[in-house]
Amino acid sequence: MLLGFIVNFCILFTFAILTYIPFQNKLTVFIPSPKYHPFLLGVLSGLTGCVLMLTSVRISEHVIVDARMAVISLSGVLGGPLATILSGIIIGLFRMFFHGFSIHTLIAGGNTIIVCLVIGYCISKKPMTFRNASYYFTYSIIQSSVVICYLNDWSLSGVLPLIGFIVFSFVSFSIVFIILIQLSSLFDKIHKIEEMSVTDYLTGLNNNRKFQEHAQNLLKTNNKFSLILLDIDHFKKVNDTYGHPIGDEVLKELALRVKDATNSCGGFVSRNGGEEFSVLLPNIESSKSIIIAETIRQAIEKNTFHVSTGEQLTITISSGISSYPENGKAVMELFKLADDALYIAKSSGRNKVVHIDQR
Structure with missing residues (x-):
């Protein structure tokens, strides 16, 4: 019996990990066509529930114990109401015919379907999450416990099977969901670290590493684009006069203005270092890039x-x-030429826009 419980739990755990990572788009694993995810999750959950019943532990004449309710709850968290209802129908129908069709299997299978229909309806109103999944799971266990008591004719001999069902269900559910919650927290931290590695700490813009990566990707598309390098005039004087904290405030405000001025044209804004910023403009030729750079310049100067x-x-x-x-x-090469044009703008009086073709 113990071996049966262990095998059942291992199947549940394997299903949880193999569905959680790809369907939550964690790390680099991704399943395309998100609109089909609920349907796919429902089918996978249903089939897993069937496998769990094949390795279930029989604890009385009409009662088998397995982790199918935990699978149904997991499908609700990952796939929503459609996944829950679909998995419940598959598992319920399989339960009706698993040990031969009878009034008892009809009741047991029907209970699973009803549970999933109720949960599916409820989570269509209030989505199931890792935080509230225990409430839905508890409901499924309470209703199933009533059915178990009925199948055992409300006899005292059915108490031990009922306890076994409740204990295994809650233990398997708790272990799997605690692990998934911890995994979710870990993946969130990894994602934040990845963001920090490509984000400028002060302005929140892309850093030079992300700039290089994005520029290389633009080259691979072989489509035209323009690069604007911009630099704050006399920024050292700002720092010397008002202090570096005020200088940081200026940098953060300038970052916001540059982003606002280039959002409409899909500008990719980065802070490349110090007071130097860059804007990559996809599908923008030289004449239009001058207009955009002038818009940025005026947004800084006039306010x-x-x-x-x-x-x-x-x-x-x-x-x-x-x-x-x-x-x-x-x-x-493009960066150096833009830098040369920036030098011309500064040496010829500052507060100017210069395209390298204008030198």
Whole structure:
């Protein structure tokens, strides 16, 4: 009997891990066509429930114990009401004919279907999560316990089978869901670390590493794009006069303005270091890139920066631009040319936009 419980739990645990990671899009595993996920999860959950019944432990003439209710709850968390109802129908029908069709198997199988219909309806109103799954699971166990008592004619001899069913159900459910909750927390931390590795800590923009990666991807598409490099004019004076904390406030505000000015054209904004920022403009040729860079310049110049000291700072920027493919075929080449154009803008008076073709 103990071996049967262990085997049953191992099947449940394997199903939980193999469905949780891909269907929650964790790590690098991903199953396409999300709209079919509930249907697919329902079928997989139903088939797993059938396998669990094949390895179930018989504890009385009309009662078998397995972890099918935990599978149904998991399908509700991952796939919603459709997955729950579909899995319940598959498991319920299988239960009706598993040991030969009879009034007892009809009641047992019908109970599973009813449980899933009720849970499916409830989670269509309030989605099932790892936090509230225990409530739905408890309901399924209470209703199933009543059915077990009925199948055992409400006799005292049915108490031990009932206890065995309740204990195994809750233990298997608790262990699997605690592990999945811990996995979810771990994956969230991994995701945050991944984000931090490609995000500028101060402004929240993409960092230079992410800029390089995105620029390389643009090159692979072989579509035209432009690169704007922009730099704050006399930023050292801001830091020397008001202090680095105020300088950081200026950088954060400038990042927001650049993003706002380039959102409509799909600009990919990065902070490449210090007061230097970049904007990658996909499908933008040189003439239009100058217009966009000028829009950014005006968004910075025309609106003063309000800092925490109560002062209002007038900030200006200079920008240099290069375009693919006419100005270069490699990221470093385009970056250098944009930097050269930026140098021209600064050396010729600052607060200017210069395309490398204009030199």
